[in-house]
Amino acid sequence: MKKAAIALLFTLTLAFAGCGDKEESTNTTTDQTEQTGTETGDDVQGDLEGEGPLVDGVLNVGTNAEFPPFEFVGDDGEPDGFDMALIKAIGEKLGVDVVVENMEFDSLVASIGSKIDVAIAGMTITDERKNMVDFSDEYYEAVQYVIVPADSEIASAKDLEGKNIGVQLGTTGDFIVEDIKDATAAQYNKAVDAVNDLRNGRVDAVIIDKNPAQVFGEQFKDEVKLYDGESAEFGFEKEYYAIALPKGDEELAKSVNDALAELKADGTFDELVTQYIGN
Numbered sequence: 001m002k003k004a005a006i007a008l009l010f011t012l013t014l015a016f017a018g019c020g021d022k023e024e025s026t027n028t029t030t031d032q033t034e035q036t037g038t039e040t041g042d043d044v045q046g047d048l049e050g051e052g053p054l055v056d057g058v059l060n061v062g063t064n065a066e067f068p069p070f071e072f073v074g075d076d077g078e079p080d081g082f083d084m085a086l087i088k089a090i091g092e093k094l095g096v097d098v099v100v101e102n103m104e105f106d107s108l109v110a111s112i113g114s115k116i117d118v119a120i121a122g123m124t125i126t127d128e129r130k131n132m133v134d135f136s137d138e139y140y141e142a143v144q145y146v147i148v149p150a151d152s153e154i155a156s157a158k159d160l161e162g163k164n165i166g167v168q169l170g171t172t173g174d175f176i177v178e179d180i181k182d183a184t185a186a187q188y189n190k191a192v193d194a195v196n197d198l199r200n201g202r203v204d205a206v207i208i209d210k211n212p213a214q215v216f217g218e219q220f221k222d223e224v225k226l227y228d229g230e231s232a233e234f235g236f237e238k239e240y241y242a243i244a245l246p247k248g249d250e251e252l253a254k255s256v257n258d259a260l261a262e263l264k265a266d267g268t269f270d271e272l273v274t275q276y277i278g279n
């Protein structure tokens with residue numbers, strides 16, 4: 001039932017995808033410049049200059065709701081998906097209100113500690129990101145998949161050389177393309193736009209994480225085929241998703257990790273996997 005709903009939602013999203021090609025920001029926060037005069041100690045709700053989410057009682061969470069089944073815009077216009085359910089369950093354990101902000105994937109890491117407290121967005125732990133943020137314990141294993149048109153001759157990493165490859169800007173798929181000889185990365189803020197350009201013939205392949213690739217693969221079964229990037233033909237490495245946290249906030253990291261461990265131990269985590277991911 002849930003899966004059918006997700007599939008329907010993406011049909012609708014895709015139907016509209018061609019209508020407005022402009023990059024619009026879905027950022028819903030108000031201008032924060034008015035909130036800087038807090039020297040007197042007044043506390044603005046969810047104020048990031050405050051004592052931190054555990055004291056303020058508000059956890060400001062950044063995501064990029066373009067990555068099904070981990071995050072997508074639900075029927076009510078709000079971010080939904082596995083990650084959203086997980087962070088809300090964590091928020092409940094911590095006794096804080098979770099406020100989600102939908103932003104571009106590429107700006108999540110840099111916004112931690114200013115606009116948002118933490119980010120959950122199917123985000124892979126990488127050494128580069130670790131220079132800027134800390135990560136929670138990992139919660140999901142992933143790998144990049146390759147989506148190509150059904151009649152494409154691409155069948156290996158070697159075949160990707162010199163090709164035009166659609167990726168989400170600033171993602172691990174994007175970083176993989178950097179290392180493919182003579183390949184060009186066509187960078188999109190929304191995965192669905194990359195997939196639509198594959199269907200239109202504007203890119204030769206799309207490199208994106210396994211589960212979103214499977215959602216799109218299912219959606220367009222007659223038009224595309226998928227390759228598991230972990231296969232010998234491609235040789236991509238396993239990746240691990242975690243919640244990105246402010247650097248050095250050990251108290252928050254411990255609280256989040258403890259909550260995650262409890263949700264795994266009490267079966268909630270597995271229920272969410274079944275509900276949203278299904279495998």
Ligand code: GLN
Pocket residue numbers: 064067105121122123124125168170171172173209239
């Ligand atoms: N896992 C990939 C990354 O961390 C893609 C995440 C995403 O697009 N939401 O770069």
